[in-house]
Amino acid sequence: MATPDDGGADGRRRKYLEQATKYRDIDGFLFDRLGRLLDLPNPGMMAIERSGIIEGADFYSEMLEDSRGARESYFSGLDDFAPSNSLVFFDPDNGLEIKSVPKGRKNCSKFLFLDELQASAGEGRTIIVYQHFGRVQRDPYTEVQLDRIKSVLPGRRLFALAGSHIAFLVAATPAHASALRQAADQLSDRWSTIKVVDAAA
Secondary structure, eight states, X not given: OBOOOOSOSGGGOOGXXXXXXXXXXXXXXXXXXXXXXXXXXXXXXXXXXXXXXXXXXXXXXXXXXXXXHHHHHHHHHHHHHSOTTOXXXXXXXXXXXXXXXXXXXXXXXXXXXXXXXXXXXXXXXXXXXXXXXXXXXXXXXXXXXXXXXXXXXXXXXXXXXEOSSEEEEEEEOHHHHHHHXXXXXXXXXXXXXXXXXXXXX
C-alpha cells in the first residue's frame, strides 16, 4: 500500500541485513538478494518489483491517499487487478484501522479498513495483512485483530504469524489454508521468536 513519502525513517530500518548469522538461514536467497538491491543507487519498491525477488508476485503500485474518493478508486482498481482465487498481501504502514483515524482523515492511508478488507476478499481471495504492534500485549492484541477480521470474513481459516514487533494476519480460503498454515508452523518451529496465534473458536 504505497503512500506519499512522509519523511519518516521506518523504511530505512535495515540493520537486519548486517546480521547474517541470525537471519540468513531463514531464507538465504531472499536475504542475499535484498542486500544486493539495497546497494543500488535508488533502492525501493520499484527495484524489488523489477527484480523478480518474489517469484510469481504481481505488485499493485498505485498510490493510496487519504481522501475517501482516492481510497474508493484505489480499491476499485485493486479489485480489477487481483485475479480471483489469488492471495492478496496488504502492507499498510500500521495495520488495521483504528477509531481515532477514520476513513478520509489525515493519515488514514496508513491503515487498512475492515470494509476494504472484506471487499478485497471477494472472488475467493485469501488475505494477509501486515500489522504493526504498538505498546500492547502481543497475544491478546493479535487475537483481537483476528476477531475483527472474523467479524467481516466468517468461515475463513484465521491465524497470525507474530514476532516481536509485527504480525501477519491471515484470512485463508480453503484453497490456501493448509499450505499457508504448514508454512507458518515450519517457520515458527525454526525460529523461536516467531509464534503462530490462532483465532478464538
